[in-house]
Amino acid sequence: MSPAGSHRIQGVESVLVIGSGPIIIGQACEFDYSGTQACRVLRQEGLRVILVNSNPATIMTDPEVADATYIEPITPEVVRQIIDRERPDALLATLGGQTALNVAVTLADTGVLEEFGVRLLGADIEAIRAGEDRQRFKAIVDALPAELGAESARSEIAHTMEECLAVAGHLGYPLVVRPSYTLGGKGGGIAYDETQLRTIAGGGLIASRGSQVLLEESILGWKEFELELMRDRADNVVVVCSIENVDPMGVHTGDSVTVAPAMTLTDREYQRMRDVAIAIMRAVGVDAGGCNIQFAVEPSTGRLVVIEMNPRVSRSSALASKATGFPIAKISAKLALGYTLDEIPNDITRVTPAAFEPSLDYVVVKVPRFTFEKFPGADHVLTTHMKSVGEAMAIGRNFGEALNKALRSLETPAAGFWTVPDDRLPNTEPDALQALRIPHEGRIYTVERALREGASVEQVCEASGMDPWFVDQVLALLEMRNELAAASGDLDVLRAAKRAGFSDRQVAAITGVSEGQARDTRHAAGIRPVFKTVDTCAAEFAAHTPYHYSTYDEETEVQPRERPAVIVLGSGPNRIGQGIEFDYACCHAAFALSEAGYETIIVNCNPETVSTDYDTSDRLYFEPLTVEDVLEIVDAERAAGPLAGVVVQLGGQTPLGLAAALERAGVPIVGTTPDAIHLAEDRREFGKVLESVCLLAPRYGTAFSYEEARAVAAEIGYPVLVRPSYVLGGRGMEIVYDESSLEAYVSRATSASSEHPVLVDRFLDDAVEIDVDAIFDGDELYLAGVMEHIEEAGIHSGDSACALPPITLGKADLIRIRNATEDIARGVGVQGLVNVQYALQADVLYVLEANPRASRTVPFVAKATGIPVAKAAARVMLGASIAQLRTEGLLPAEGDGADMPFDSYICVKEAVLPFNRFTGVDTVLGPEMKSTGEVMGIDSGFGVAYAKSQSAAYGPLPTKGCVFVSLANRDKRAMIFPVKRLVDLGFEVIATEGTAQVLRRNGVAATVVPKHSEGLPGDAVAKILAGEIDLVINTPFGNGPRVDGYEIRSACVTSNTPCVTTMPGAAAAVQGIEALLRGELNVRSLQEWHADLEVSRNGKPSRG
Amino acid sequence: MSDSQRAVLMLEDGRAFSGDAYGAGGETFGEAVFATGMTGYQETLTDPSYARQVVVQTAPHIGNTGVNDEDPESRRMWVAGYVVRDPARRTSSWRATRSLDEELREQGIVGISGLDTRALTRHLRERGAMRCGIAPLDAADGLLDRILASEQMLGADLAPAVSTLEPYTVSPAGTPRLRVAALDLGIKWRTPARMAARGIEVTVHPATATAADLLASCPDGVFFSNGPGDPATADYAVQAACGVLDSGVPLFGICFGNQVLGRALGFGTYKLRYGHRGINQPVQDRATGKVAVTSHNHGFAVDAPLVRISETPYGRVEVSHVALNDQVVEGLRLLDRPAFSVQYHPEAAPGPHDADGLFDRFVELMDRSKAAAK
């Protein structure tokens, strides 16, 4: 297994790895996990690793992961520049999702790879094409030997709408539309009639690279399976994992409840699928890496249809890696280097090779996490294109246990069956059986409800298309519940319920006691979980990696240990507002604390993450983040050895929400105490803290009825920001300009009552929003970074672009901010990280909120300032002082993120929004966060940095062509200068009448186009859809034109036209366009930028 | 669950696990072994090589796809006892004709469920396969004594008991292109089927058939099957193998047949601590370096030197295949005679079909021999 005499390829000294860019629906942090693993492997192999990824929130873009890290847009042009500059010997594109694969194909097509002599590792171009091009792939499937008994669904390819309609003529409706070269089902859907076909296929033709879509006969309701395979250059193939979808065909696998291994196949059927998969992999020619192949099986005959293959590491392969312990990405990287599977050791057993197929002695269930509540206008029906934003995985010794654990891992209002009244379930349609016919979020809850209301397993299967085995498993849980309800107090029944995965909360809800009482009863009876190990081999060999999950069985496998341990609680499933950024912070804590001599333990349930990689921490518990599950781990680890404490500050709101309960149970929380957390989170308490240090917050009041709200608003003055008091993450927040809108809001968006009051804040109009991340050790404050938002306050900090260092704030402002932050940190009692959001209005500094935890911006700040902020924070939480960390060199010897050198480069963070997934949703930004991810642009000046951020997030800004402008009255004044500039730069301007008039009066020539609502030909919407517009500037206003605005913005989403919806955004875009026209877009690695910074900071390079 | 339905599994070293009675009621004894396949319980249960063994399934859910008439590998279930964690409540498969539970009862297979099968597996991994007993909890007095009094696997001669009593023939579709005599030491039905698929007519003989019996009809090749028990006891089969080798007729052996050939060549056999029982076992063909993921079910192995070619009474012999997990001998090849064998199951059932090509190798060997004889 040593390189000597191995199959490792020769002549490759440096390799370019392409990452997957921002987190979007269908492409999430699983590619950070896989890319990070790949980079590590390549470096261990002595290669120079060059990385490009625009996503600063990733571990893979940490400067120590690659030799040269380009945080640049992942476009063919930029990657070409990087290749030109770095001259890598090879390119690895199979670990960066669809983004990387598509760029690689373009680079090959345009001859760039050949020009620079870059060799493609992993899958070659022909294999990528054969796998990704649906038509070629179909031909491969159809050419398989007949005795394999596999076929593809009847289908035809169409390149134009006319062809689509013709195909519909032969195949009939419903038709499944599937574009090529996309993922997560983007641009696809099920068309039940011609109107739907026109909409779906129209979008699909735009989304697909080669402008082609596959129209396929519907096989809705068939069983759906996936296999994850690996193949080496010597043609050894292994199937790492089989995954079965509980939701049948028609619901994207990313949106389905899935289970591993497959539960309802006999060996004969499974092996046939395996044979077909291997034959396909060979025929496609994936010869050094992994692939994923999807199948459909007709439930009554077993007819086998191949759906698709992905010749790369995918979301499912991340799931498969976590489900089996087989590190697919790591092995893929080794295979790409030419190693064969038998030459690669299995890390877990150490004695056996990777050339084997994992055997599971447990069941893994994955459930998707949706955020439809953020997109009220969106279609909530689940279909062939993915809509979920995250997922939770759970491991149990049987399906019921894994399902129960997975459901409570999701952190939705319902934490598993029976934990909320039926009227608060995701679906509340009275006829549950009828509801099952249309796939929806949380359909498994509806299955349970239907059964409980008397439907038979057969009826539920018929309505949902789910396999009876799964429905019966839910029935088993229901029967268990009934038994528990009838025999509460019977410890044998309680034991059985725990074995079925019931949480204390479920038991409490069923037996009518509190969760605490349920736990006390259970503990008194000695009913405790044990922890088993994920070992790839069903215990056939000893495991050396403590990757654990809980279950109610006899024997525990937690080993005793000597060193003090720190438990880091992760952030659970990705969702809007809480994503990869928090996982980043948790991983960094594990790295830093491990270096500082602690035994590190991570608890998390998100299979996509780096934190749930078994070698990120010393021990990994793949468990739900609930009080019960965490307490059991704490107890098990306390029994295993000394416990220094539990970190709750880094995983976002999830662990923070557990802090108080954990502390009450006697768990040592390190860093900011739960009492201090409360001071920051409670409006009133926080108000007192601010008062005591003479800081201002926007005036606010609480209202229990519309009358009260009106009185409060009248007192503090309009506009006001209103929100229900009980929600987090800006949910339901709105800016209200007058009384009638206030009344409408109160009656519509909330049901203000004595329990659920409405908060009314003075809305700070035209204010600059500033985000600050800092570390406080009780004495000294390290101001890690100050970010100035591009968009004005009122646009959620997570959706706003921002710049670091701040681009318009002066020294005096920074001093004010630093003092304010220090006062807040001290007043609250922070030990560790704190994030404060300010608004600067007319030179008055207001505090919007303080979060005593890692924020979304921590990784961005770390990348921008070159300082490992999260590592330092973790150390501070465990008692290190900032002074000490400065001495150690983890923090700079002097100064901090607030005094970035005068000539420092500028970093711009831009948010990435999922509107193209939710057609029908208005794209305007507001105080409620909607973005799924972010990118960073870095350059010496703001203009280029901003242009890069736009290019990375949405595609390059236009440098010529036609701009369409339509603005709210309040913005018309601010528009004149930027729009004039665009005209000077050679753009043609067209505008709606009012806007055009203002422009003309100010000497800017603008052509008038009719409003969409006027119903005249050649209106703006038609022009946008026809692709005649290159940039749209449209700010939302009032009620009437709002309709027009909505149509304009939707058209932009459909046609992929850049659309700016705020004036500051427009001004920044103009700066970006100017920079592009000056031809300044060059690439440079993060390491080089940091070296510059180091020089300006110290006059000499010091670290690293 | 009332006490009368509780059961206990006890190992000969005294460790006991309690669970629920499963399958047929009553008491049973056998060698406790674990099998790691996640699919194929029906094939496993009907594999004669599991005779007198109590099989622990590491996969928790067993029985989900019920039982059908196509998947059995022999005329009955052979396991001495069956240990699973979560038996299916409901069968779901378009091919199923009845539930596994019904089938176990019908065939009188005593089982136990609901116990910590992983703990049991780890115990067997650390201490080795050993005798065990399963009994109703309320009838478990003196169980350990009865276990200790039960027969050991070491020294057990089991092939004749599972073998066919009369010869029978499996014919291919169309005219046979080759004829093979197979010695049934515990053969699985898929084996003759895989040969028949290649145009071979297979006549299956009882375990105690002699070389003369096997060669009587002048077959193109002789096949030695898998089977249960200690290969050290199967002198009759070893003699038959010697006779076949002497005759120069091509020989192919699998599993037990590999051990028989090994012994015929003068190698010893030994008992593995806990054996190989699963369908994910990597085996490397040492000539090509290729790895096959294979189906295994063996507790014994051939003791042959890995590094060099051995001189045997039948000429030079090499170890052709090796288990990558633990370097156990997985195949033998004679360099001077048309004979080879593997320790695993090219017919799979259950398991991957990676090694199916070995039957082609057998065909080639027979073709070549035939051509040479002309």
Ligand SMILES: Nc1ncnc2c1ncn2[C@@H]1O[C@H](COP(=O)(O)OP(=O)(O)O)[C@@H](O)[C@H]1O
């Ligand atoms: N012919 C079809 N009939 C019904 N559903 C289909 C069909 N083809 C695909 N699907 C469903 O659409 C989903 C997405 O299709 P897929 O080809 O896997 O696209 P993606 O590349 O986005 O994963 C599948 O998971 C499956 O549930």
Ligand SMILES: Nc1ncnc2c1ncn2[C@@H]1O[C@H](COP(=O)(O)OP(=O)(O)O)[C@@H](O)[C@H]1O
């Ligand atoms: N008083 C205010 N005036 C103007 N904008 C505000 C005000 N309060 C909040 N916002 C805006 O709303 C966004 C979300 O509010 P915040 O209190 O930070 O909620 P969250 O907890 O979701 O981060 C902020 O980022 C800011 O842009």
Ligand SMILES: [Mg+2]
């Ligand atoms: Mg897919």
Ligand SMILES: [Mg+2]
């Ligand atoms: Mg905020």
